[in-house]
Amino acid sequence: MKKIVWLSSILLLGLTTAQPNPPTPPAPVAPYPHHFAEKAFRELAEAQARRAYWQSIRPSQTPAWLAQADSLLSRAQADLQAQRFFSAKEGAEAAKKAYEAALALNGWWGPGPAGRGKGGWHGDHFYRAQERVWRLEAEMNYFRSNHPAVRAFLQGAKGLLSAQASPWQAEAAHKLADAGLHVLKAERGF
Numbered sequence: 197m198k199k200i201v202w203l204s205s206i207l208l209l210g211l212t213t214a215q216p217n218p219p220t221p222p223a224p225v226a227p228y229p230h231h232f233a234e235k236a237f238r239e240l241a242e243a244q245a246r247r248a249y250w251q252s253i254r255p256s257q258t259p260a261w262l263a264q265a266d267s268l269l270s271r272a273q274a275d276l277q278a279q280r281f282f283s284a285k286e287g288a289e290a291a292k293k294a295y296e297a298a299l300a301l302n303g304w305w306g307p308g309p310a311g312r313g314k315g316g317w318h319g320d321h322f323y324r325a326q327e328r329v330w331r332l333e334a335e336m337n338y339f340r341s342n343h344p345a346v347r348a349f350l351q352g353a354k355g356l357l358s359a360q361a362s363p364w365q366a367e368a369a370h371k372l373a374d375a376g377l378h379v380l381k382a383e384r385g386f
Contacts (some may be wrong), residue, residue: 232281246295260263265294297371349376
């Protein structure tokens, strides 16, 4: 009986040591560099499309902050040529949001604040826009940003929300604050 226990334990010990080591997981791979380039090209194309659409409708009045969107778009193109993909993507996205804000202000963009389907704006459009403006102010103060485009977008959003804001004005203020946040992302690099 002792021999059987002794032999079975030696046999088990031999089998466990004969097992190969478990395979090591593959090393984490950095995202493909062309992935960042694709995102930057896509955002730049969308921003250029919004700009072309804005110019095609020939609005009666042009907001003052739209000049900042033009400069952001040209800067995003320069960043893309210099292969600074993150900065190009965020700058183009900021310009796209600014053009969408101008289009929303003139009633030319999207289904409207109430037409977003289930869980849409329905009445809290002003509060969502105000919350986004507060977020932009907080990030400006925290990162001590003094970028002229961010200041222009913040003043434009505050101006749209100062009076009794219509849903379109609140939508435009929300998009302007988003544009300011994207400029801050491009400026700080994350």
